[in-house]
Ligand SMILES: Nc1nc2c(c(=O)[nH]1)N[C@H]1C(S)=C(S)[C@@H](COP(=O)(O)O)O[C@H]1N2
């Protein structure tokens with residue numbers, strides 16, 4: 257069966273009468289706008305989102321109308337532009353502390369046992385007012401572990417470095433010296449993570465080959481991790497003993513936080529890895545005197561206990577998570593029906609809690625987080641009711 261990336265695609269394909277559940281596709285509880293349903297604009301966001309840099313694409317979260325993000329709307333960002341990789345001559349190299357270095361063609365990879373996973377992620381820099389650096393995709397590829405097992409990982413291999421085909425000149429500072437070196441985009445992960453069952457060497461998204469934006473022909477997918485760990489245009493994997501300290505591993509993706517330890521503020525710089533628990537309201541629409549408040553949840557895959565919405569100074573009210581987004585690493589879409597809205601400006605905010613009891617922090621809770629990355633704070637937004 258052909259894979260449709262959106263319900264809209266399916267509806268357009270004329271399969272609506274068959275009933276989505278019958279096709280094994282869960283019913284979509286948060287539909288495209290119903291007849292007579294209208295968008296209630298956010299007064300804290302311009303109607304037209306700010307233009308993104310040329311090789312970036314932001315998802316206008318107000319347009320989300322299906323669990324999976326279509327490939328041409330999927331957000332995209334990268335540091336060195338898009339390299340062109342020839343799929344005919346492409347080889348994924350596996351080198352370093354392995355018994356048998358590998359050089360695998362796309363065909364070699366396509367003939368290996370595949371895995372498929374729905375994974376929604378955001379850039380660690382995603383934040384208000386737009387929250388447009390996030391999307392949800394269904395990824396197909398070869399488990400990283402399968403390839404590493406074929407190469408035979410040596411005991412001394414502690415760190416696995418993933419290099420993209422994209423590169424650029426970088427200035428490296430050492431005390432009073434500066435060096436300019438040309439280097440590839442690289443990210444790493446520890447042995448335990450690399451040999452776990454989930455990381456995927458993906459060549460398809462939503463049933464089609466990756467686009468150039470998404471890292472054609474091959475990218476690393478690390479379910480539960482922020483965008484930066486999902487190396488696009490993957491070309492080499494190197495197994496090594498030492499920590500990898502490249503620019504985008506050791507310097508650009510650090511979160512500086514102050515934490516009270518032994519009664520004193522300690523400043524810690526931590527690498528950006530697993531996604532922090534987050535929710536935000538993406539769209540408000542009106543249908544008669546009912547208002548649909550819908551939003552997005554992103555996290556590291558820990559099951560969600562609840563998501564709630566608060567209007568002005570009212571109580572937290574339970575929202576409903578869409579069943580079509582219940583896969584472990586999928587983003588979750590939620591809906592809250594607001595009734596009794598009065599004319600005037602109102603503040604709407606959402607808050608998610610996972611099963612471990614972790615609650616999405618407020619902006620105040622994060623006041624000791626100094627760098628803008630990993631901003632998962634509750635996001636109050638405003639609407640005007642006529
Ligand atoms: N090779 C390579 N991979 C990369 C990057 C990059 O600059 N080069 N950027 C990372 C960052 S910061 C993010 S947020 C995601 C974005 O993935 P997307 O464009 O598919 O949304 O790719 C990651 N993978």
Ligand SMILES: [Mo]
Nearest residue numbers: 379380483484
């Ligand atoms: Mo990112």
